[in-house]
Amino acid sequence: MPRTASASRAVSRPFTRGVVALVLSCTLLLTTAACNDDDTQSASGAATPTASSTFEQQKLAKTRFVANAGLAAGAAYQWIVKPYRAGKFAKGADGRTFALVKAGLAGAFTYNRLKAAVNNAKGDPLLSKAVAPLSAGIESLKDLGTKLRKGEAGAADVGAFESVINSIKDAGRSAGAEVVDQVPSTAQLGG
Numbered sequence: 776m777p778r779t780a781s782a783s784r785a786v787s788r789p790f791t792r793g794v795v796a797l798v799l800s801c802t803l804l805l806t807t808a809a810c811n812d813d814d815t816q817s818a819s820g821a822a823t824p825t826a827s828s829t830f831e832q833q834k835l836a837k838t839r840f841v842a843n844a845g846l847a848a849g850a851a852y853q854w855i856v857k858p859y860r861a862g863k864f865a866k867g868a869d870g871r872t873f874a875l876v877k878a879g880l881a882g883a884f885t886y887n888r889l890k891a892a893v894n895n896a897k898g899d900p901l902l903s904k905a906v907a908p909l910s911a912g913i914e915s916l917k918d919l920g921t922k923l924r925k926g927e928a929g930a931a932d933v934g935a936f937e938s939v940i941n942s943i944k945d946a947g948r949s950a951g952a953e954v955v956d957q958v959p960s961t962a963q964l965g966g
Contacts, residue, residue, distance in 0.1 A: 836895050836898025837895075837951070837952040839892075839895040839898075840892050840896050840899070840902060841947065841952050841954055841955075842957070843891040844947060845955050846884075846959050846963075847886075847892065848944065848956045849956040849957040850885050850888070850958070850964065851882075852956055852958075853881070853958045854874075854877045854878050854881035855882060856933055856936065858874045858877075859930075864926065871926070875923060875924055875925075875926050877961070878923040879921065879923045880920070880924075880965060881920070882919050882921075882922075882923045882924075882936070884959065884963070884964045886919075889943065896950075902947070902950040904950075905947070905949050906943070909942050912935075913939060915939075916935060916939060919932050
């Protein structure tokens, strides 16, 4: 005898309810078991870091340093140094306003990524020592993004970006963290 649509729905409802009840029960049991494991671990004492976790943290610190410094270097070169050398910031230059806005964004982005790179370097003792003397140079870049955007930056300002970026690259190289320029997208600059 063929099943009708209403008979089929009547049979599937109890089955669906049973499956939902089973899934919820399993979830509740697994959650309870996980909570009990945490209680057991906290009762036995705090976990102590191992040598491998310290090594992994240092490796991660170097990786983050390289990524942030690379983005800073790429942004500074692509949207500040290169357009300046090409004369894009000169009065009357074609596309000057757009180049200055991008340079201003790149300046703020570069400063932000360099600060993050210095913060990342603190996770590795050798890298931290190499980067520590550069903090003052990085701080000097703080307002240059605004200066670039307004068209008030000169050769010395662009040279300051280039000098700090080269110093960061040298510090990374001396600590075994080679920095390679990575040009961020325009969306990353504005983000």
